[in-house]
Amino acid sequence: MDTIGPSKTHTIFGLNKTTLVLIFGAVCVFPFVASNYIIDVAFFFGIYALLGLSLNIVLGEVGLFDLGHAGFYAIGAYTTAILNTRYGIPILVLLPISAVAAGLFAYLVCSPIIHLQGDYLLIVTLGMGEIVRIALINNPFDLTGGPNGVYGIDFPSLGGPFVIDSSIEYYFLIWIVVGLSIWGLIRLQNSRIGRAWNYIREDEIAAKASGIDVKFYKLLAFILGAALAGVAGNLYASKLMCVSPESFTFWESCLMFCIVLIGGMGSIPGVIIGAAFISLFPEVFRPFAMYRMLVFGMAMILMMMYRPGGAWPRKRGAVSFKSLLGGAESRDV
Amino acid sequence: MQIFFEQLINGLTIGSFYALIALGYSMVYGVLKLINFAHGDFFTLGSYLGYTVLVFGSAFLTLHFGLWGGLIVAMMVAAVSLAVVGIIVERLAYRPVYPAGRLPAVVSALGASIFLQNLIMVIWGPRFQAYPTAVIPNIHMQLGGIHFTMLQVLILVMSFFLMGGLYYIVQKTTFGAAIRATALDRDTTALMGININKVILFVFTLGPALGAITGIMVGMYYRQISFTMGWNYGLKAFTASVLGGIGNIPGAMVGGLILGVLEMFGAAYISAAWKDVFVFLILILVLIFRPTGLLGEKQADKV
Numbered sequence: 001m002d003t004i005g006p007s008k009t010h011t012i013f014g015l016n017k018t019t020l021v022l023i024f025g026a027v028c029v030f031p032f033v034a035s036n037y038i039i040d041v042a043f044f045f046g047i048y049a050l051l052g053l054s055l056n057i058v059l060g061e062v063g064l065f066d067l068g069h070a071g072f073y074a075i076g077a078y079t080t081a082i083l084n085t086r087y088g089i090p091i092l093v094l095l096p097i098s099a100v101a102a103g104l105f106a107y108l109v110c111s112p113i114i115h116l117q118g119d120y121l122l123i124v125t126l127g128m129g130e131i132v133r134i135a136l137i138n139n140p141f142d143l144t145g146g147p148n149g150v151y152g153i154d155f156p157s158l159g160g161p162f163v164i165d166s167s168i169e170y171y172f173l174i175w176i177v178v179g180l181s182i183w184g185l186i187r188l189q190n191s192r193i194g195r196a197w198n199y200i201r202e203d204e205i206a207a208k209a210s211g212i213d214v215k216f217y218k219l220l221a222f223i224l225g226a227a228l229a230g231v232a233g234n235l236y237a238s239k240l241m242c243v244s245p246e247s248f249t250f251w252e253s254c255l256m257f258c259i260v261l262i263g264g265m266g267s268i269p270g271v272i273i274g275a276a277f278i279s280l281f282p283e284v285f286r287p288f289a290m291y292r293m294l295v296f297g298m299a300m301i302l303m304m305m306y307r308p309g310g311a312w313p314r315k316r317g318a319v320s321f322k323s324l325l326g327g328a329e330s331r332d333v
Numbered sequence: 334m335q336i337f338f339e340q341l342i343n344g345l346t347i348g349s350f351y352a353l354i355a356l357g358y359s360m361v362y363g364v365l366k367l368i369n370f371a372h373g374d375f376f377t378l379g380s381y382l383g384y385t386v387l388v389f390g391s392a393f394l395t396l397h398f399g400l401w402g403g404l405i406v407a408m409m410v411a412a413v414s415l416a417v418v419g420i421i422v423e424r425l426a427y428r429p430v431y432p433a434g435r436l437p438a439v440v441s442a443l444g445a446s447i448f449l450q451n452l453i454m455v456i457w458g459p460r461f462q463a464y465p466t467a468v469i470p471n472i473h474m475q476l477g478g479i480h481f482t483m484l485q486v487l488i489l490v491m492s493f494f495l496m497g498g499l500y501y502i503v504q505k506t507t508f509g510a511a512i513r514a515t516a517l518d519r520d521t522t523a524l525m526g527i528n529i530n531k532v533i534l535f536v537f538t539l540g541p542a543l544g545a546i547t548g549i550m551v552g553m554y555y556r557q558i559s560f561t562m563g564w565n566y567g568l569k570a571f572t573a574s575v576l577g578g579i580g581n582i583p584g585a586m587v588g589g590l591i592l593g594v595l596e597m598f599g600a601a602y603i604s605a606a607w608k609d610v611f612v613f614l615i616l617i618l619v620l621i622f623r624p625t626g627l628l629g630e631k632q633a634d635k636v
Contacts (some may be wrong), residue, residue: 035615110622120620122574126404127613130568138606250568254370254443261440300444301426308433 003128013269014315027175031168039167041283046174052179052259054228054270060255060266060314061194062221063201065122067253068129072226074136074248076102076233081150081243082143091156092236095231102230103223110222129253131324136245149244156238170283174235182268188224189268198266209309214238235243264310271326277303338479340601341594346485346554348593349492353547354570355585356499357540363516363580364529364536366435368444371422371545373567374449375415377560379545380552383411383578385467410550412542413533419541420534446563453560461559466551488550493542496586503582512536516580569596569612576616578629579628587628 004277015023031039058066076098083089083097113124123152139146157171164173188194196217199207208214237243255278263274272273281299303311351516354376361369386394386407394403403485426445430438472483503509514522523529550560569592577588592612599611619627 113617116624117622119362119579120575120624120626122368123572124617124620126568127572127616131610131613134607134610139612189469251564258440258443261436265436290451290455293447294455297444297446297448297451300440300447301430304433304437304441304444305429308437 002304013312031171039171043167043170043174043239045276045279046171046178047232047239048255048259048279049178049272050174050181050232050235051229051256052271052275053178053185053277055183055256055262056260056266056268056271057188057197057225057228058221059260060264060271061197061201062218063265064218064221065118066222066225066258067122067223067250068124068125068127068132069229069256070248070250070252071125071129071132071234072102072106072229073252074107074132074227074243074245076230077237077243077248078136078144078233079230080234081153081238084153084237085150088154090159091154091234092158095234096231098234099227100230102233103227106222106226110219110303114218114222125252126253129248129250133245133248133250136248144245147245149242151242153237153241153243156235170239170330173318175238177231177235181231187270189266193217193220201266252307252322256261258300262300262311264313267310267312267314270310270312270314277311296299335478336601338397339481340597342479342485342489344597345590345595346488346593347596348573348590349489349496349590350551350554350566351570351573351592352586352589353492353495353543354566355574355589356496356582357544358567358571359574359577359579359582359585360512360540360592361535362574363582364425364512364519364532365431366570366580367427369447369540370439370466370567371402371449372432372540373563373565373570374421374446374453375422375563376544376548376551376566377453377466377558377563378418378449378548379411379415379541380546380548380558380562381453381462381560382414382550383407383504383549384457384462384464387411391465396421398615404549408546411545411549413539415545416538419537423533423537425516450560454561461557464556464558466553468557484553491546491550495546499539499543500583500586502628508535539627570611572616575626576619578626581626584626584628588626591627 030042034042043306051069054072055066055069058064058069058112079101080091080094081100083094088276089097109128113121113128116124136149137147138146144150155165156170164170196207196212199210199212200214200217204214233243236247240247257280259274260271261274262277263270263272281296282292285295288295352516354372357372357375358369361367361372371617387580389401390407391403394406398406422445426441427438430441445602474481474483474486504514511522511527512532512535514525514527517527519529546556551562570589573588575588576592577584577586579585594614595615596608599608603611
């Protein structure tokens with residue numbers, strides 16, 4: 001009997017297998033037909049996708065207003081830059097270390113402020129991001145190189161003979177990381193943690209009343225989001241070979257905020273679309289020269305007018321009748 | 334002690350800039366619960382319009398209105414134009430997004446901010462513009478060993494009158510009561526027969542107009558303006574309004590003045606490079622212990 005039992009069709013984001021294979025194939029073949037410039041654009045698209053995914057954990061999943069995410073991104077980038085240039089530790093070894101450093105920083109600064117609500121949390125995270133940036137400019141303990149930043153960062157390697165040093169290799173590195181992150185985040189969305197997060201976003205008081213440790217889950221979201229931003233910082237630092245405070249301004253935090261909202265809160269494919277919009281739009285509209293940001297601002301307003309829920313809004317999880325009978329859960333993400 | 338008082342005057346001058354801009358943020362937030370990120374750019378646009386009036390109309394203005402008259406004409410032109418711009422932005426960029434909730438409106442506001450900032454760059458160019466300084470004579474004054482300029486006195490007096498006027502409207506008139514009621518509970522206020530659209534129109538007229546006048550004062554005080562300056566002042570003014578308790582109009586004034594004074598004392602007694610860190614740390618500390626700002630009232634959680 002086919003009607004009883006768990007649903008056999010595995011879909012991700014409502015896309016069927018053929019579409020997923022086609023997307024995967026396009027991502028793999030793309031760099032072999034594109035010019036180096038376009039591959040580099042695709043690399044930065046990947047960085048923004050990673051940043052969008054990282055803020056999506058905090059803003060999209062839990063609904064915490066975080067306008068200082070560039071601060072975590074900066075911590076990741078500077079951890080990589082300083083440890084690599086001073087001690088020569090290979091970049092890929094520093095990848096998890098940057099994530100841990102950014103996560104630890106998030107734990108330290110967010111613990112005392114986690115009880116703040118809505119816009120007050122927004123302004124405090126904003127202040128935190130600005131404090132990080134100004135601190136980097138002021139060169140504490142002669143570590144961060146002041147306004148010039150740190151330069152001379154290596155190509156990514158594990159210390160062995162294999163070194164990532166061409167645009168194509170960078171492209172694959174970033175998109176493999178993005179792919180792994182997406183896989184992990186889907187698993188997280190369907191887990192106990194993901195459900196607790198969404199519960200807090202929808203109704204914090206009800207979540208608390210049902211016995212969810214709201215503070216713990218909020219803090220966890222900040223730590224994981226910061227860690228992923230730290231990973232993005234690591235890859236960004238090695239691609240540019242230098243980091244400077246002007247890459248981590250309030251503006252960068254705003255862009256990440258827009259990525260999540262343009263894509264759709266809590267929606268992973270939406271965030272990828274949002275990242276594409278933010279990173280590719282200025283490239284595509286380069287012929288407009290000085291008018292392109294004018295168009296960009298208008299496009300943002302129009303997006304919100306016509307698709308206020310985002311380009312690819314997240315569907316509510318639903319348990320189908322069929323799968324109930326089979327005793328297994330099939331959730332649409 | 335002399336340094337203390339001089340820094341106090343400097344701080345109050347800058348603080349009154351922040352306070353006047355913060356009022357725009359706070360009024361809009363009170364009525365619509367919207368963080369109007371474009372407000373900083375209203376301020377910049379006002380500054381540039383005043384600049385154009387002062388530069389291109391200088392001969393005509395001085396001939397017909399005198400030095401001071403010219404300045405007042407420039408401020409009025411900028412204020413009226415910005416009131417119109419404020420209404421246009423509200424109609425085109427914000428009103429269609431309100432039904433969707435608060436967060437899409439934030440993105441729309443950021444979009445409007447990018448648009449205005451780049452519009453200013455396209456019209457006036459990306460370079461710094463030197464503000465005409467001949468309007469206000471550069472007179473230094475001294476009182477009991479404390480030095481200050483006439484411009485500072487002028488700015489303080491003007492800000493005092495502008496803030497006093499706004500305070501009067503909001504706290505003492507019937508229409509002000511309608512604004513405060515809207516800030517408390519929009520739906521109930523509408524049910525009581527108050528025209529919410531009029532209140533929205535009012536905050537989007539007066540906020541940008543105050544911003545425009547502040548823009549001209551900032552231009553005269555620092556003698557140069559750039560198309561990106563709205564971002565910085567907007568950030569500080571928004572911080573100030575949260576410090577005082579966002580949505581609360583006296584709170585925005587107090588928050589702005591405190592922020593300016595703290596910044597100047599931080600620069601004088603701690604370190605000029607770390608002054609903004611100092612300001613944000615104070616803000617974070619205030620919010621940890623008083624989560625709704627200095628003058629904000631504690632709200633009970635609604636279930």
